[in-house]
Amino acid sequence: MSANHPSLSRRDAGRLLLAAGAAAALPARGLAAGPGNRVVCVSKQINEFIFDIGAQSHLVARDLTSIYPPQITRLTSVGYHRALSAEGIISMRPSVLLTDGNVGPDPVLAQVRSVGIPIETMAPGETLQTAQQLMLRLGRYFGREAAAKAIVARWQAEMKTALAAVAPYAKAPKPRVLMIHFGQIGNTYLGLTRGSAADQIINWAGGVNALDQMGGMARLTPEIIARAAPDIIIATDVGFDRYGSPAKFRDLPGVGLTPAAKALRIHRIFETEIMYFGPRTPAALRKIAGWLHPGR
Amino acid sequence: MTGIVLDQASWSAGGTPIVAPTSLAFAPDKVNVILGPNGAGKSTLMKIAAGRLRPTGGRVLLDDRDIFAIGAKELALRRAFLSQHVEIDFAITVEEVVLMGRYPHFARAPGHEDRRIVDAALELVGMSARRRQIYPTLSGGEQQRVQLARVLAQVWDDTATPAPRTIFLDEPVASLDIHHQLQILDLIRTLPARRCSIVVTLHDLNLAFDYGDRFVFLRDGQVQAIADDSVDISPNLIRQVFDVSATGHNDHAGKRVLRFHL
Amino acid sequence: MAARHRSWGQIHLLLACALVAAVLLSLSIGSFYFSPAQIFRFVGHWLGLAPIAPEEALDLNVFATLRVPRVLLCGVTGATLGVSGALMQGLFRNPIVEPGLAGTSSGAALGASTVFVFGNTALAFTSPLGTAAVPVMAFVGGFLATLLVYRIATLFGHTDVLALLLAGIAVNAMCNAGTGFLSYIARDPQARNITFWNLGTFTTADWRGTLLVTAIFLPCLWFILRRGKDLNALMLGEDDAAFIGFDPDKLVFRLLILNTLIVSVATAMVGVIAFVGLIVPHMMRLLRSSDYRFLLPASALFGALLMEAIDVVARIVIRPAELPVGIITALIGAPIFLWILLAYRRRIAT
Numbered sequence: 001m002s003a004n005h006p007s008l009s010r011r012d013a014g015r016l017l018l019a020a021g022a023a024a025a026l027p028a029r030g031l032a033a034g035p036g037n038r039v040v041c042v043s044k045q046i047n048e049f050i051f052d053i054g055a056q057s058h059l060v061a062r063d064l065t066s067i068y069p070p071q072i073t074r075l076t077s078v079g080y081h082r083a084l085s086a087e088g089i090i091s092m093r094p095s096v097l098l099t100d101g102n103v104g105p106d107p108v109l110a111q112v113r114s115v116g117i118p119i120e121t122m123a124p125g126e127t128l129q130t131a132q133q134l135m136l137r138l139g140r141y142f143g144r145e146a147a148a149k150a151i152v153a154r155w156q157a158e159m160k161t162a163l164a165a166v167a168p169y170a171k172a173p174k175p176r177v178l179m180i181h182f183g184q185i186g187n188t189y190l191g192l193t194r195g196s197a198a199d200q201i202i203n204w205a206g207g208v209n210a211l212d213q214m215g216g217m218a219r220l221t222p223e224i225i226a227r228a229a230p231d232i233i234i235a236t237d238v239g240f241d242r243y244g245s246p247a248k249f250r251d252l253p254g255v256g257l258t259p260a261a262k263a264l265r266i267h268r269i270f271e272t273e274i275m276y277f278g279p280r281t282p283a284a285l286r287k288i289a290g291w292l293h294p295g296r
Numbered sequence: 297m298t299g300i301v302l303d304q305a306s307w308s309a310g311g312t313p314i315v316a317p318t319s320l321a322f323a324p325d326k327v328n329v330i331l332g333p334n335g336a337g338k339s340t341l342m343k344i345a346a347g348r349l350r351p352t353g354g355r356v357l358l359d360d361r362d363i364f365a366i367g368a369k370e371l372a373l374r375r376a377f378l379s380q381h382v383e384i385d386f387a388i389t390v391e392e393v394v395l396m397g398r399y400p401h402f403a404r405a406p407g408h409e410d411r412r413i414v415d416a417a418l419e420l421v422g423m424s425a426r427r428r429q430i431y432p433t434l435s436g437g438e439q440q441r442v443q444l445a446r447v448l449a450q451v452w453d454d455t456a457t458p459a460p461r462t463i464f465l466d467e468p469v470a471s472l473d474i475h476h477q478l479q480i481l482d483l484i485r486t487l488p489a490r491r492c493s494i495v496v497t498l499h500d501l502n503l504a505f506d507y508g509d510r511f512v513f514l515r516d517g518q519v520q521a522i523a524d525d526s527v528d529i530s531p532n533l534i535r536q537v538f539d540v541s542a543t544g545h546n547d548h549a550g551k552r553v554l555r556f557h558l
Numbered sequence: 559m560a561a562r563h564r565s566w567g568q569i570h571l572l573l574a575c576a577l578v579a580a581v582l583l584s585l586s587i588g589s590f591y592f593s594p595a596q597i598f599r600f601v602g603h604w605l606g607l608a609p610i611a612p613e614e615a616l617d618l619n620v621f622a623t624l625r626v627p628r629v630l631l632c633g634v635t636g637a638t639l640g641v642s643g644a645l646m647q648g649l650f651r652n653p654i655v656e657p658g659l660a661g662t663s664s665g666a667a668l669g670a671s672t673v674f675v676f677g678n679t680a681l682a683f684t685s686p687l688g689t690a691a692v693p694v695m696a697f698v699g700g701f702l703a704t705l706l707v708y709r710i711a712t713l714f715g716h717t718d719v720l721a722l723l724l725a726g727i728a729v730n731a732m733c734n735a736g737t738g739f740l741s742y743i744a745r746d747p748q749a750r751n752i753t754f755w756n757l758g759t760f761t762t763a764d765w766r767g768t769l770l771v772t773a774i775f776l777p778c779l780w781f782i783l784r785r786g787k788d789l790n791a792l793m794l795g796e797d798d799a800a801f802i803g804f805d806p807d808k809l810v811f812r813l814l815i816l817n818t819l820i821v822s823v824a825t826a827m828v829g830v831i832a833f834v835g836l837i838v839p840h841m842m843r844l845l846r847s848s849d850y851r852f853l854l855p856a857s858a859l860f861g862a863l864l865m866e867a868i869d870v871v872a873r874i875v876i877r878p879a880e881l882p883v884g885i886i887t888a889l890i891g892a893p894i895f896l897w898i899l900l901a902y903r904r905r906i907a908t
Contacts, residue, residue, distance in 0.1 A: 064879065079879030082747060083754045085761040087624050088878030091589035093616070104751055106692075107762040115619045185750050216745030348800055372803035379797050385653060386793055386848040387905065396794065399787050400803040405563060430905070450802060 035120070035141060036095025042081045043100035045124055045276040047072055049135050052151050052279055055142035061092045068272040080185070086111035096120050124276060126195070128159065131277035151279055158282035162204075166289040169206025175292050176210040177202045178230035178260065180252075181217060181271060182239025189239055189252065191218035191228075198274040201281065205289035207232070222254030232291060233260040236271035267291050299324040299493050300345050300363065300375070300462055304354035307344055314340050316518040317354055323510040323524070324460060327485060327494045331504055332514035333538055338497045339380065339466055341514060345495065346377045346464050358462075372400035376450040377464040382443050384431050390442050391427040394418055397449035413452045417445040420483065437476040444468065444480060451492070458491045465496040469503075481507045505529075505552045513537045526552035566852040569845065573859035577633070580866040584629045587870050589878040590620050597621070628763035631827065632869045633862040634775050635760070636834065638824045640861020641782060642817050643835030644842070644853050648789035649810055649817075650719055657821045657835035659726045660814060661703035664733035666825040667756055669699020671740040674751045692755070693767065693826035700822030703729050708814060719796070722810075758829035758884035760869055767827045774823050778816045779858060785813065786851035831884050833891025834861060840898045844905070 035058055041047050042063035050056055051069050059072075063081040066072055078088045082104040089097060089112055097112055101123045109119055120141070124134045132152050139148020179192040179202070192198040193213040202209055210228035211218055218224070235249060243249040246266035250256045260266060273284040299322050306317040315337045322328045322345070330338045343349040345356060347363040356363045358374065366374075376397070384393070394417055398410040406414075418424045421441040431439065444465075451461040465484070469477040477500075485507050487494055498504040504511065505526040513520040515537045523529050529552055534542040544554035586592050592600070600621050602608035610618050642657035650659065658664060673695045710725035741752045788809050791799040796806040825831075842856040865883075868890075872881045 061878070077879055079876070082750050083759075083761075083880075083882070085589070085873075085878070085880040087620060087628075087761075087873075088589045088880060090616070090620055090624075091878050102747060104747070105754070105759075105762050107764065111624060111762070111764065114623055115616060183750075185753055216747075219742060343797070346801065348797060368800065368805060369803035372801065375801075377798070377801040379795060379801075382794050382798055384793050385651065386647075387843060387902070388790075388793070388848045392790075392847075392849055396791055396802060399791060 034143060035098070038093055038095045039098055040078060040089055040092050040094040040096075041066070041098040042078065042084065042103060043098065043122075043124075044068065044272065045131075045278065046098060046100055046122060046134070046138065048272065048278055049138050050142070052135070053139050053142065053144040053147045055138070055144050058142060060094065061089075068270070082185075084108045090115055090117060098122070100124055126197075128200070128277045128281065131197075132156065135279075155279045155282070158279075159285075162282040162285045165286060166205050169289060169293050172206055172293060174206055174208040175231035176229060176259075177207040177232045177234060177292065178210040178225065178228050178258070179274070180220065180233060180235045180239055181275070182236060182242070183217070184238065189220045191220050191224070192274075193218050196275075197277050201274055201285055201288060202292075204285055205292050207288075207292045220254070225252075225254030226257045228258070230258055230260045231263070232265045232267070233258065234267050234269055234274075234288065234291070236269060236274070238271070240268040265291070299358075299460065300495075301357045302345055302351075302354065303357060305344055305351040305356050306353040307340055307349060307351050308353075314517050315344065315351075316516075318519055319354075320345075320512065320519060320522070322462070322493055322495055324493050325488045325491055326509035327488060327496065327507055328510045328512065329504045329508035330495065330497045330512045330514055331501065331537070336514040337517040338514055340517075342377070342464050342466055342495060342497065346375060346462075347371055348377070369400050372450065374451070374459070375462040375464065376447040378443055378447045378466065378468060380466040380470065382439075387430045387432065389427065390423060390429050390431055390434070391418065393431050393442050394427075394445045394449050397446035397452075400450065413449050414445075416454070417449040417452065420448065421445040422479070437472045440468065440472060441476070441480065444483070448487075453490065460491050460493065462493040462495065463487065465494065467497050467499070470499065477503065501534075501556075502553055505554075563851075566846065569852070570855050570859065573856060573863065577859050577863040577866070580863045580870075581629060581633060584632065584866040584870050585621075585625060588625065588873040590617060590625065592617065592621055592625070623765070624763070627765045627768040628760050628869070629866065631763040631768040631771060632760050632865050634768070634772050635824045635828050635831070636838075636861040636863070636865025637779070637858040638775055638820045638861070639831065639835040639865070640838035640842075640857035640859075641779065641854060642821050643837075643861075644839035644850070644857040645782060645789070645813055645817050646835070647839055648792055648850060649813055650723055651793060651795070652723070653840070655723075655836075656833075657817065658730065658830075660722070660818065661707045661726055661729035661733060662700045662818050662821040663825050663830050664730045664737070665703025666696040666700035666822055667830050668703070668733040668736045668740075669695040669697070670755050670826070670829070671737045671744075671752045672699070674748045674755070675740045675744045690767075696826035697822045699733070700825055701818055703733055704814070704818040704822075708811075719810075754882060755829045756884070757882035758831035758887070759880070759882045760828060760872075761880055763827070771823050771827050775820050778820050782813065782816060783854050783858075785809070786849070786854055789813075789850035789854075829882070829884065831887055833887045833895070834864065837891060837894050837898060838864060840895075840902075844898065844901050 037058055038060045039058040040061040041050065041059060044066040047062055047066040048068050050059060051072065059075060061076045061078050062072055064077045064079055065081060076092065078092065079085060081102060084103060086108045094117055097117055097119045099119065099121050101121050103109060113119055122134055122137060124131050132155060135152050136148050139145040179198050181190045181192055183190045191211050193211055193215060194209050195214050199209050210230035233255065240249060243251060246264055249266050250261040255261050273280055302318050302320045304317040304319055306313065307315040330341065332338050340349065344351050347356060350364055358366065363371065391414060394414045395406060398406055398413060402410055418427055421444050423438065423441050423445060431442065434442065447463060451463060453459055453461065469480050472480065481503065484494055484496065509524065511523045511526065511529065513533060520537050521533055527546060531542045534540060540556045540558055542554045542556050544552055547553045585597055586594065599608055600618055603610050603618065639657055646655045646657055646659055647653055670692050673692045677691060707722065707725045707729045711722040741749050744752060788804055791802055791804045792806060792809065799806045838861045839853060839857045842853055842860055846852055868883050868886050872883045872886055875881055
């Protein structure tokens with residue numbers, strides 16, 4: 001797949017020619033004539049958006065954590081996005097390396113650039129609006145503006161109705177919500193803090209983050225969990241699946257003492273639904289609101 | 297005057313005197329035995345005399361030169377020292393240990409002469425057959441013999457007119473059985489004939505009297521007496537130095553033999 | 559005994575040949591595969607002898623700017639760890655000793671972690687260094703830690719090996735606690751950076767860093783290799799080594815400084831790689847001899863060779879992604895060490 005066999009380079013040349021021809025037909029922006037057909041994207045959010053706008057034919061490789069939508073896993077992984085290797089990326093012969101800015105180790109980007117491969121960094125920002133702008137930007141980038149605009153329009157509409165649906169909960173008492181994510185690298189459970197995308201969703205859904213901390217992800221200890229005293233626990237898929245069921249999840253040290261455990265209000269959600277803003281956010285918002293305010 | 301001479305040499309550690317100012321000349325080409333109870337400062341005195349421990353007062357001379365002004369490598373050609381306990385935890389062979397005695401004599405690789413001397417030294421201590429054996433697998437006695445071979449190899453001189461050398465041995469037979477004690481001491485006794493001055497510490501007074509020529513009695517860092525004939529050693533001296541009563545007689549060879557009780 | 563020394567030379571030659579083979583393998587295999595013919599052509603191109611076809615321009619670029627410095631850094635690092643392990647075992651007169659014992663690698667890890675965590679705040683002054691901030695602070699950390707160990711060990715006069723060992727343990731514990739604390743308070747991406755750095759990797763090798771490490775390593779290696787006799791003598795203990803004409807205090811000091819230098823610099827560039835410094839000298843002892851005149855060159859050669867082999871594995875198991883080499887050394891290190899222990903026991907028994 002990554003060997004530089006002579007016949008592959010001929011096929012590559014053909015592809016590049018096609019891409020060049022196609023790119024020539026597109027409106028040029030600045031010096032670049034389009035991302036080409038060999039995009040390596042190491043951001044799970046951007047990868048999801050690329051599939052949303054139907055530009056996935058450009059992709060040749062992803063990072064380890066890009067697993068949504070499921071068909072993306074058919075693409076080669078170039079590794080964990082904070083432990084990349086320049087040679088590995090370059091061996092995919094990319095026309096461009098696409099990132100959201102969260103990559104490491106630091107020298108790798110410089111190494112990739114040094115062999116003449118352009119790097120396009122598109123930061124998703126902190127808010128729903130900036131995420132929607134990212135989608136539009138990707139639309140322009142891949143020449144799928146119409147598709148991007150359509151998605152964003154529907155996204156905004158769905159968001160509007162979802163927010164309207166959850167508006168009544170603003171007056172209701174706000175349950176304390178603890179969102180537990182699993183950090184596979186460190187093999188530890190982490191809490192999603194205030195200011196994160198998940199936190200904002202919780203706020204819209206009429207809940208309050210059980211953790212006070214701002215920024216980054218919080219190391220969770222049994223004391224911190226107990227002190228947070230959440231009424232509801234929402235755990236992301238990998239971490240939840242290590243226990244298997246809400247009842248078993250109470251075995252996570254510290255959880256058993258929480259009101260959430262006692263009322264068995266422990267829920268599972270895919271990390272890709274809440275770790276960043278995307279077109280699936282409205283659905284996630286409704287789902288979470290349903291958990292936070294059952295029977296209302 | 298050849299040999300090692302102490303001139304008012306003393307040593308103290310942090311204000312506490314360990315060895316009082318001592319003036320002492322070791323009898324050249326003889327077996328000098330330093331005797332004294334534990335903690336008397338025997339090892340310290342030996343290390344000062346050997347040029348390893350710089351005295352805090354006084355000086356040490358070798359052939360009328362300040363021993364500490366002589367370079368380490370040059371000094372190693374003239375005097376050797378075997379510490380009480382040499383612990384080697386690595387898997388090196390017997391002959392590699394003995395070869396270390398020749399290190400002062402070659403720069404990069406050992407020469408033919410060095411290898412011959414190693415062979416001869418091993419022969420002398422009776423360890424030739426075990427030359428390839430791994431040192432840590434030897435018994436205590438065997439290890440001691442190998443160390444002795446090393447020290448002998450260091451100052452080996454079997455020319456017609458050998459240069460005067462000094463060999464210090466700190467408790468060389470302490471951990472050996474009687475057979476090997478006598479074996480080693482017999483060997484040591486032959487060395488002065490080759491212009492080797494020996495300075496040795498021994499705990500067994502009868503052995504000391506049997507093998508020694510000059511006796512230096514040390515207690516609390518001070519020389520109590522120096523005797524050149526074991527018959528001159530009185531029970532009073534024994535009591536003064538060792539805190540034991542001694543009754544003795546002279547044996548058929550004229551050497552002193554003692555029995556002790558508290 | 560002359561025959562013995564000749565057989566040493568033969569083994570060194572064998573190891574050198576194996577190293578050359580490993581280097582060629584390492585130059586060849588990876589996410590990019592370079593055939594021997596290609597490598598030949600690339601070298602020819604450098605020498606200005608042969609032209610390169612345009613479609614090979616990327617391959618040449620990757621080979622020249624990424625692969626070659628990486629292979630060189632890998633070899634130098636392996637040699638550093640091998641020699642350092644042998645050296646430390648000699649200085650401490652203890653077989654269970656490895657390069658990090660005097661605090662060097664844990665100090666380096668602490669230095670690197672401070673950049674990861676405080677690089678934008680308290681240590682913002684390092685930002686002009688850019689990506690060199692981590693190696694520089696790692697070096698500073700490693701050096702300071704070893705200096706501290708040495709000062710503690712010589713507090714009461716001359717260097718006592720036992721004091722050196724204990725001081726090393728204490729400083730290692732302190733540095734590890736510091737790194738642990740930093741990764742605890744670190745925000746999430748920083749914590750992950752610390753974790754990955756602690757696993758060691760040659761991924762980010764570039765010419766500047768590699769040449770720096772090599773330029774420092776070679777003269778140090780030269781000096782160390784000439785100390786074979788001295789290290790042998792140290793086996794007898796400091797007193798007896800002095801009696802055969804060596805200066806153990808000066809020797810220990812100098813060798814410790816050199817060891818600190820080469821290990822700090824390598825760790826700074828590559829991160830922490832465990833076990834190699836421990837198992838390489840022991841494998842060479844088992845192979846032939848514990849005599850340092852054999853062991854030092856053998857450890858350097860075998861260390862380099864082993865490291866190249868490990869890096870090849872690291873590059874291809876999950877190609878095009880890469881495993882940190884530290885994971886591989888940790889995986890194979892323990893079983894190999896157990897095997898070494900068994901081999902020692904078997905040898906003693908016979």
